[in-house]
Amino acid sequence: QGQVAVTGTVKDSVSSEPVVGVSVSLKGTTTGTQTDLNGRFKISAPVGSVLIFRYIGYKEQQVTVQNSDMINVRLASISQNLKEVVVVSYGTQNKREVTGAISQLKATEVKDMPVPNIGQKLQGKLAGVQINQNSGTPGAEMTFRIRGAASINAGNNPLVVIDGFPSESGLQTLSPDEIETISVLKDASASSLYGSRAANGVILVTTKQAKTGQKSLDFSAYTGVQSVPDRGKPDLMNPQEFAQYKKEYYEDAARYEGYTGGVPTVYQNPAQYAGKPGTNWFDILLRNAVTQNYNLAFASGTTDLKSVVNLNYNKQEGVMLNSYDERFTARTNNIYTASDRLTLGVNLEVSYGNNQVVPGLDNGRNIIENAFLMDPTLNYKNPDGSYPLSFSQPGMFPNPNYYLVLTQIVNKTKATRVIANGFAELKIVDGLKFKTTINVNTDNTTNRQFTPSTAQGGLGSAPPQPATGRYGSSSFTTWLSENTLNYQKTLAGKHNFDVLAGYTYQRYSSENSYIDASQFPDDNIQWINAATTRIGNIDPNNFGQWSLLSYIGRFNYNYDSKYLVSFAFRRDGSSKFGANNKYGNFPSVSLGWVASDEAFLKNVKPINFLKLRASYGKVGNNNIGDYTYLASVNTSNYVFSNQVTPGKTLSGIGNNDLTWETTTSYDLGLDLEMFNSRLSFTYDYYWKKTDGLLYGIDIPVQSGFTTITSNVGRFDFWGHEFTIGSKNLVGAFKWNTNFNISFDRNLVKKLGTNDAPIGGYSEYWDDNRTAVGHPIGLFYGYINNGVYMTQQEFDTQPHNATAMVGTARFKDVSGPAGVPDGKIDSYDRTYIGNPNPTFVYGITNSFSYKNLDLSIVMAGSVGNDIADDSFQSTENLDGVFNVRKGVANRWRSEEDPGDGIYPRTRSGTTADFRNFTSRQVFKATYLAVKNITLGYTLPIKKTKYFRSFRAYLSAQNAFIFSKYPGLNPEAGLAGLNGLNQGRDFTGYPIPRVLSVGINAGF
């Protein structure tokens, strides 16, 4: 009975790709091994014995050992979907064995969308992940919110981990073309290995690696035209209407206020403007802009060396004049198999970004808004082709020429970024591996600003004014060292263990400086050397360091791939926290049961697969600033004896007890595949609470300070997520549908010492209030109740000190005693809207017939409110702005009372109507057709040099269906930040992009 040293390779029966990690065991013994990275195995076995090949998602195969020493096996998969490898924290896992709530998307599924940012491609694709485009600014980030996550100070942005490295550069520096997969870790069991940074969920990005035997060169390109649709532009008065309104304004001032100045000449005869459309500032400030992208990828894989080079150039011109974002990215990923025990790898990305955008275009009173608020008869260009520098109309603010402001302001940002990962993996014994990685991310950014005298100014301040400039630079470096041991073992063929232990240390530091320049002799030289005054400083808010020292551990066990259990643990120590609470522990546990493997379901034909999951875990949020626990000493100089004398003052009350906020989460999930996997279904229910919320609790100013950062407060979140994938037609004409819908809810349970609400105190631009017993960030203001139409109405109804007949009427909601008191004052502000959606959803339909393919991505949100803050200006009754057409029907006298919506223009009474009221709150429900792509693949034969060719047409942001009157129902000055969401300031408009592209493979 001779022993034979058997070697061989295990490959997938369909793709012929090697299968890694296949368990190869000798039947009836405990002897066994696994296939390596190339699918190869080596085992010593007696002739005539039987080898069992097992791998999750594949049918088990048995082979009898003959005299031959070579056995090559082709495993047939059970189900394509379940074979999928999912990227999880610190590794990968077979989808079948995943017990946490993870959504994964392959980049190939979204490859033809002509957008520079992976976030835009993910919109509508992932259940439980809300992604909004708040602004059309070139280079702007998308905002993410996973499972409604919210914090008060610490934000709700998920942690972004690129190739295992929680880097600081974020998603928008990556070219989408270099991405292989995106995994979103939603529950605590999936994310707890990221410990104190995982409370808002984790996004794992994996970049492309070459495969063994691959040798390919791919080129892709697209170019598109962006333009802003007309929907949502404000409906303001034309010149004749506006002149009429201004004329009446002065007539009423004469009638009611003793005004004797008469109607200014330009408004005395409104008929002279009849038929004139007025200046369309949208046409003047916006353009059709080109976007383009070129990508060249080379991949080569041998058993020893796998290498990818990806070169990308992207340029997006902005639809607003004088804006663009340009990015060049070079990446190379390499894995070198030094021996059968040692593997080395390095990923290196260098990117260069170049961006020009006039600052403040998304803020309140931005350039577009200020421009369209001017008298509509004003033109940006004189008949002789020259440009007026400023505008001033009777009773209105002086203004600059916003065309010049937009086109002349320089604000160029140039950034060079490096992300590098290097690793070495050593197989110590079979199944036991040690891996060490070192990761570095650096960013060097310079910013140059120059505002010439002709563009200097804004609302209420007209040029020319002295030019100003700035030159600043900032940089950061973060590095991470991770060292892990991983042990995988199968006992008795069915007991599968996978154990991970590790130690990591990450450090971050940033610094900056800038020089402000003023007193330029003229506008000719834009650099600061031309200025006679130059003042240098640093920005302390972007100057700091942190360190994070952690231990991680995970224990996965499954029995026969049917009963699954996973424990994970991270212990984080952070420099950001007070002396008394430097370390935190973040444990999790999850269970899975593949019910479809049980006898009682095996014979239920329609069900291919059914898994039930449950998890519990704790994660944290540490985004509170680097030194918040310390009270720092600020400069507060004064003068004695006419000399500047150094003074100091404490910046706040320190708090040595400061620590993470902790999110405890539970998840119940179900994965189901039916009808030969033509229908797949995933459901998750989650409930989580975030307590010890880190925030600057408002404290009475009598303490000398307005806030103390502390761990008080609790939010609860819960929700349901459904994902359905369906292969509707599988013949020559294929039709797939993917649908996901998420219902997210939250409730504020505790805030501060006295549960003092957050926000909603000031009269202007303080629209959201977060208060105990309510969802986060509700709109808070007065309930607009029309107009006091008659003196009798005014006399008999509640009103405030500045009200009169004909002014805005608010509802008497409450008073100091908690009940309506017959007076209108700050006690009558109340909850007037909810920016949290009832549900968000996405549908992707893809069709293919022979060489044609078509995909349509739609996404939407239902039930949330949005505040249009432009109403404060476009319904301003002081005669200082152009206004909505409806203002023509305002109250002028009891005989001419208007439509009961718009009050009178009497001075001193108009502030009420521009207060934040229910009038400015709208339903934001929308359905957006995010993308339509039609592609055609050339039916060519593969040759030695030419592999494939495909061309496509694509429309991004194709249509939006919404009753919201503003431009963008996804707008939000503060993004998806729960405390301040849903506020539209008529920011940078979001363009529709029509593009054409090609993909060619060589």
Next chain:
Amino acid sequence: CKKDTLNLVPQTSLSSSSFFKNAAEFNQALTGAYTNLRGVAFMGIYMDEMRSDNAFFTIYSADRGTSTSAEAMAEFIDNNISSQEPNTPGNRYGNDYSGISSVNIVLSRLAKSNLGQADKDQISGEALFLRAFYYYDLVQHYGGVPLQLEEVTNIDGAFLPRNSVDDVYNQIVKDLTAAIPLLPVVKTFPQSGRATQGAAKMLLAYTYMSKPTKEYGKAETALLDITKMNYTLLPDYASVFDPTKKNNQESIFEVQYKIGNDGQQSDFIWRFIPKTTNSEVILGLRGTNARGGLTSGGWNVPTQEMVDSYEQGDLRLPASIAVAEGTVANEVLTTTAVKSPVGYKPTPGLGYYYFIKKYLHPPYQVEYNTDDNWPVFRYSGALLLLAECLVDEGKNGDALQYLNRVRKRAGLPDLAQATKQNVSDEMRHELAFENHRWTDLIRNNMAIDVLNAKGVTMKKLYGFLLPSTFNVTQNRLIYAIPFRELQINNKLTQNPGY
């Protein structure tokens, strides 16, 4: 090693744990407590002077934004929510407590320090004066407020309830009584600008004369002590405010400023000039429109009644007020000339605005950057307060000499007798636009009548004033506790009428 990797401290600022080691650092923290004096001076422009009969504002119809809350204070229609806006009561409240907090931090850490007695005396003397000053400002404008007397080191310490008006005045007296022996009597001029015994006694006298149960005898003693210090009246009234003569021999206490790019400058005149398209005619500097007068100015505008109230020949009128003349379009002045208000006759076809001249000392190099200090206590004010005190005690004869000393410097003839009214009128003109008039009227029980009368006049002049304006009642003599504070601290109660 591991411990150090997790203990990172800021490199760009000091942290409190390593501060307060020596006298120099305590003195720096004390200096920081002085800076809140500037907030008092700034807010007083709107909350004291403009609310009194000395001044009003020029309406600028184009700007109905945040400036309306400043206007509301002059119109007596301010409310608790407008206290969230700039230039408003809320800021004053927070500013005073910020100063008090700085003092409390110094005092509580000083007690635990091992500084020498001389350092401790100097630091605690000035600190106690400042705390008394800020509490006096609070009680004058908000009534009985919470007495925070310790450094707040945790959340609970921030939630004290209101104390009574008497409690606050008693604490002021206590702090000043402790401070006075520790403070120096000023001997050389110009002074440094630090707190002195003279300033503390002046504040003590105001306190005794303002509290609900007056103690005129104690006030008289304090004021007579001041007359024995080294102060004197300068010969020329206008020169008292000249930045080249800061902290002069007439000065008892001033808020300190310094022109330049150290961030220590004042900017009062930019708020006082009319809204004008060509500020260079008045200021000698064009500046940018945003700040050069068009939107910054038009505040604290002397009323016609104020101009008319000066006696014939009063040298203080042309020193305190000027007239800017020119063409007015949409309430904005294109200035052609700056003239004296003495015997001013409007030029036909031109418009004009009065403005405060006391703080106009051109030429300026940079907009919003002036060298003027803000006078808080002056020796002439001490003499008039002494006259007021003596009249209140029924010693009208004794009061006369002090009254006439001030009149003489103003170029006015002696009066034959001192009365409550003529002492008050003298104080109005002597201390005009120095943020005293509003609290002087309240202290003398004149505020309600005087300001209702102002309302009648203003409503006749300005059609834009709403019927609800100028309803001046007892409740309006203090401001609302800011809305935010009531929302956060449920132990606080609002002042009646708000």
